[in-house]
Amino acid sequence: MRRARWGTIALWGAAVAGGIHGLFSLYWAVGGRWLLDTVGAWAVDLTERAQVLVVLLLLLVAAVKAAAAVIPLAVEAGRMPGRRRWRAVEWAGVALLVGYGGLTTIVAALVLLGAIEPDGGYDRASMIGHALLWDPLFLVWGVLLGIGLALTRDRAIPAGDGRDGDRPAGRAAGIQLRSD
Template sequence: MTSGRSLAVSRSLVWVAGVAGTVHAAFSAYWAAGGQWLLATVGTWAVDLSADAPLEAGLALAGIAVVKLLAAAIPVGAAYGRVPWPGLWRRVAWCGGSFLVVYGGVNAAVSSAVLAGLIRPDGGYDRAAMMGHAWLWDPLFFVWGAALVLSLWFSRDSSQDREHGE
């Protein structure tokens, strides 16, 4: 691929990553505000915590939402040269994206194996949470991470990187 085409592919992928991360952040913010839709797909513990300690759960989820939103937005800003220290953010994004690929991929695979009956947890399992992790949240983490890592890969030789000392 040419440098220009690689940069275009990279920027498309960083937007995919940004959207996936923003979806995650939006649900965390929605739950922080007291929303219940799809909360059971995270786990019974989350439903119980939101009922038993709504303020604490709301504050924790608000913090998680902010972190997710920053993790979704900063790579987009870095791809366009809109944040300071783009080299630092690229290194952080390599680590975070790689973590999301492994975390999302492994959890989606294990949850799917449980739902398929290939793994049988002692004491049973929370079916709604297992479905949420197998089919929604962890695949979304995987997509977020994979798009981010691929974006970084395709932009590694761009003139933008050379200008910023990478």
């Protein structure tokens, strides 16, 4: 299988991971509570106290996560202008997702293992959620996005598209990898 094909598969995997994050934010925004305690007791308390504000915030978070999940696919398919700029933003997303997801997964795991003892204790359900679910999912999202970006970087780019001159060639145009 060609390198670019593996890259596209990785981008789809990243989109699934990001989509899961976004769907849970949407689910909580519309009143769902399953697994909310794994985010933290503060999240449960906040949703009970400031309902309208929390709904609006969670809808915004869901929209941002959904956009971050699908934009790399749209860019790679040639559906969005500004490929180079979007890929720079996507690489920044990789750094954020891998850095945050990796660090918080490790810290939460160390807390659960007793290697770190927070002053005042900790919320066990939240710590489990961060060590085993939400933060590793951020990490997987970032790793797959990084792999996808790395493996699709050599796509042929036509001279100009009338918008900003850096749109990738689409399937209809016959995607070709550079040989240099």
